[in-house]
Amino acid sequence: MSDYVVAVDVGGTSMKGGLVTSAGTIPLTDRRPTGRAEGPAHAIGEIRSFVTDLAARGTTLLGAAPAAVGIAVPGLVDETTATAVYSANIGWRDVPAAAFVPDGLPALLGHDVRTGGLAEAVLGAGRGIPDFLFLPIGTGIAGAAILRGAPYGGASGWGGEIGHIPVFPGGEPCACGQTGCLETYASAASVARRYTARTGRTIPTEDVAALAASGDPVAAQVWTEAVEALSLALATYTLLLDPTLIVLGGGLAEAGPLLFTPLAARLTAHLTFRAAPPLHPALLGTQAGMLGAALLGWRTAGLPDVGLTWTADVLKTIPVP
Ligand SMILES: [Zn+2]
Numbered sequence: 001m002s003d004y005v006v007a008v009d010v011g012g013t014s015m016k017g018g019l020v021t022s023a024g025t026i027p028l029t030d031r032r033p034t035g036r037a038e039g040p041a042h043a044i045g046e047i048r049s050f051v052t053d054l055a056a057r058g059t060t061l062l063g064a065a066p067a068a069v070g071i072a073v074p075g076l077v078d079e080t081t082a083t084a085v086y087s088a089n090i091g092w093r094d095v096p097a098a099a100f101v102p103d104g105l106p107a108l109l110g111h112d113v114r115t116g117g118l119a120e121a122v123l124g125a126g127r128g129i130p131d132f133l134f135l136p137i138g139t140g141i142a143g144a145a146i147l148r149g150a151p152y153g154g155a156s157g158w159g160g161e162i163g164h165i166p167v168f169p170g171g172e173p174c175a176c177g178q179t180g181c182l183e184t185y186a187s188a189a190s191v192a193r194r195y196t197a198r199t200g201r202t203i204p205t206e207d208v209a210a211l212a213a214s215g216d217p218v219a220a221q222v223w224t225e226a227v228e229a230l231s232l233a234l235a236t237y238t239l240l241l242d243p244t245l246i247v248l249g250g251g252l253a254e255a256g257p258l259l260f261t262p263l264a265a266r267l268t269a270h271l272t273f274r275a276a277p278p279l280h281p282a283l284l285g286t287q288a289g290m291l292g293a294a295l296l297g298w299r300t301a302g303l304p305d306v307g308l309t310w311t312a313d314v315l316k317t318i319p320v321p
Pocket of ligand 1 (some may be wrong): 164174175176177179181183315
């Protein structure tokens, strides 16, 4: 059997792909647009073409066809049936894994955030920790509940939609149709949007955090509300599932201590009768999805333990596409 898999992380606008060996080296990476503007059928064709191209380049570079393919996709994913059930962003419904790969190549599909969580669990910030929450906070907020060492998607794949936990009853309307959702207050996009709505000034989210720290009252209010919303959602998660650790990633976590310090304090304040789990930054950054997809590829190739011996140094071997 050949000693590499094709791994692809599909986003709404672009997808990242790579060849990943069983030793955790990454001889090649590439990126291309998802092409969702031309409809879901086109996007599916673009993904299949990207996988086909990576497999052909792998065959040339490494002397054999890939052992398997792992793909992380957004939206609702049923991992047990390997089906991309629905994506509001791309518009597809009920796409089987086989539609994304050339004939004859075994493939496994994963939900994008749960696949990133799998990578953080196997070789990242949650390594060796069976129960933790992986929460990337970017344009939106979705989490991966890692339970007993594996990402948990729930009964139908909707598990982990922490961004739509109502944190402020009667609060601001969310794009999802509910009101007062965590995502409305605390996503990186929402923090920037809420600052702009109050000041008319458009600045990056990290600047809102910095302004808040320097005493700007409007920025401080927006930031404090984001932290409060997050702390309430994390308190709920903690009380429900008792995680050892909470791993924060995405754009908002880039704020570092400006986020982690007040968030830890508010989480502790909410949890009166038990200790708050520690908050750690994610280790794998924007590569988590592709690395998780590689782990899925190795699982479907029949080697589920690949990845356990990789070190986070794998990140240093990733060529920039
Ligand atoms: Zn919502």
